[in-house]
Amino acid sequence: MKKIESVKNPLVKRIKRLQKRKQREKEGLFVIEGFHLVEEALRHDVEVQAIIAEDNKNIPSNHSGAGISLVTEQVMKEMSSTETPQGILAVCSLPRQEKPLSIKERGSYLFIDGVQDPGNLGTMIRTADAVGTSAVILGEGTVDPYNDKVIRATQGSLFHLPVIKGDIEKWIEACQTKNIPVFGTSLNEGTTHTAIEAQNGFALIVGNEGAGVQEKWLEQTDQNIYVPIYGNAESLNVSVAAGILLYHLKLFH
Amino acid sequence: MKKIESVKNPLVKRIKRLQKRKQREKEGLFVIEGFHLVEEALRHDVEVQAIIAEDNKNIPSNHSGAGISLVTEQVMKEMSSTETPQGILAVCSLPRQEKPLSIKERGSYLFIDGVQDPGNLGTMIRTADAVGTSAVILGEGTVDPYNDKVIRATQGSLFHLPVIKGDIEKWIEACQTKNIPVFGTSLNEGTTHTAIEAQNGFALIVGNEGAGVQEKWLEQTDQNIYVPIYGNAESLNVSVAAGILLYHLKLFH
Structure with missing residues (x-):
């Protein structure tokens, strides 16, 4: 050749x-x-x-x-x-069409609201894969998962689980209809994550690096949680927080 | 002017x-x-x-x-x-000299063995700060913490806690002399992290993105632990794993 x-x-x-x-x-x-x-x-x-x-x-x-x-x-x-x-x-x-919205019994979901950094998104997809999450939903304003830096950071996990662009509002409703609790994350509103037990099924919403999860979603969740800060850092990196929360919330049978 | x-x-x-x-x-x-x-x-x-x-x-x-x-x-x-x-x-x-090796009672330490990616190092320093770690020790082969990308990823945490270049072997010994258990991390050798309880004081060793923690350190630890993988990912990003483990191991009084 x-x-x-x-x-x-x-x-x-x-x-x-x-x-x-x-x-x-x-x-x-x-x-x-x-x-x-x-x-x-x-x-x-x-x-x-x-x-x-x-x-x-x-x-x-x-x-x-x-x-x-x-x-x-x-x-x-x-x-x-x-x-x-x-x-x-x-x-x-590219996948030909958006996959239809479908929630599994005991499914676990990561909803991503406007994360901008390709490394953060890729790392979260990799972690979601590692913990056995059913799907990752990318809300409006989130960096494209087919960006080369995102793909690199997923280390192949992009191909292991459904990563779907979608409307976070509809996904929150779909979870709640099936009695799957939806947890929002906030810098300090709500409950320390350790006060929540591991769940049979759940959805976790994480947000933009600067602005966090939009208020309109935080109002629709079942509970908002945060990872407490003990030192002088103002916050955790979003992909680290997502890792701590996914491994905390997931009930391993 | x-x-x-x-x-x-x-x-x-x-x-x-x-x-x-x-x-x-x-x-x-x-x-x-x-x-x-x-x-x-x-x-x-x-x-x-x-x-x-x-x-x-x-x-x-x-x-x-x-x-x-x-x-x-x-x-x-x-x-x-x-x-x-x-x-x-x-x-x-730059800080004028290496700070002397000194271990606090009930201190918690993060030892970093050859992490290469500036974003990963910076993020780990930020997480170590958030969780209230006593110091971060950078072993040989680790990227310079004064690299601009590292500093940016720390979001200021570089100035909040001691971040010291040091000899990991000496730090392991110093911890063990004070009865502070040292945990190595491995992809799958040792114990699932959830089998370990939160500790009054501890040191955690995390390693290079590709090679992990060097075998010679894993042989000197009190216990080696790993974060289990449930999906198809081969591993977690090192800064995500460090976040999960630091928040798991630290006993919050």
């Missing part, structure tokens, strides 16, 4: 354009980088349309169906969104 | 050079950016040598003793390590 050697090859431009959310949504495509992520995508039913690699050796064995292009190191560097590219990337299809 | 208007002013170069660890250590100086951090540094006995701002209005009122220089927006942009500078930065003295 002939290698693409020119950084002016149209493929290079096309892939770079997918670094922008608008273009991803227009084309219904997103890009992942690195052997581990490509392997995870292939393993978890992501539609991988094309794999671009510096070398055949670096391609996961389960790649059937995906077109393969080989490129030089320089071309890879030009396409990559990282400073030290890992020699492989893949173009994947 | 006359504003510095030229990006060729020697001050600009001098401040930019402090983005490098070697230069910081050579000059005994580090740089912080943003109103909140400068205010925190002034409030917590950091020796602030110089404040550089776009405007007198943006300078914290408690700045006595620090020299002030005004600069244009363009000069600030040139000096800043962020894409959207906040209009103020300060040059501070």
Whole structure:
């Protein structure tokens, strides 16, 4: 197979354009980088349309169906969104449509209200996966989960559980209809988290790094909770707080 | 006061050079950016040598003793390590010497073994502050806490508690001499963290993002623990795991 050697090859431009959310949504495509992520995508039913690699050796064995292009190191560097590219990337299809709202008995849910930092969102998706959360719901104003930094921070967890853009109001109602309690988080309103017992099912809402969870959601929750601060920090990082609360609330059978 | 208007002013170069660890250590100086951090540094006995701002209005009122220089927006942009500078930065003295090793009765300690990501280190220092940890010890191979990204992620917590470069082996011994149990963290060796009760005093060791805590330390601990993974994630982000464990282990009186 002939290698693409020119950084002016149209493929290079096309892939770079997918670094922008608008273009991803227009084309219904997103890009992942690195052997581990490509392997995870292939393993978890992501539609991988094309794999671009510096070398055949670096391609996961389960790649059937995906077109393969080989490129030089320089071309890879030009396409990559990282400073030290890992020699492989893949173009994947975005999920075709929003999944319908459906709440499981004893399900556990993480609702994310306007988190802006890609590292924070990715880390929370990874933690939600680790704790066995049923789904992560991304409210309006939350950073796009198909942003390259988010995907990197999920370490593949983006492909392990449903991560759905949705209307937080509808999801709160849907949980409450099924008697699944909804917990809001606040800097200091409500109850210390340790006063709440582990739950058979629950939804947890975490909010924007600066503004927290919007007041309108905090008014609709069953209870608002916070992780107490004992030292001089003003608050915890949102992905750390989410980790503490998810592991605290989840009842492990 | 006359504003510095030229990006060729020697001050600009001098401040930019402090983005490098070697230069910081050579000059005994580090740089912080943003109103909140400068205010925190002034409030917590950091020796602030110089404040550089776009405007007198943006300078914290408690700045006595620090020299002030005004600069244009363009000069600030040139000096800043962020894409959207906040209009103020300060040059501070590094702590003059390593603080002596001293363990408090009922103290709680976070030992960090080779964490590389500045965001992770900064977030852990912030969490250690929030939970009321006595000190954070940075073992060999850990990213410099005076790196601008670390400082930003600490949100000021770097100035709230001792953050000390040290020899993890000596700190393990010092804790054990005072009957403070030392817990190592491992992906799956040892005990689930929930099997351990909250402690009057403890030390927790967390490790490098890829390699974890070095085996030689795991052999010297009183017990090794892990946060169980229930989903498909291979591991937790180290700063999330540290948050869960610190809040779990700390006994709140």
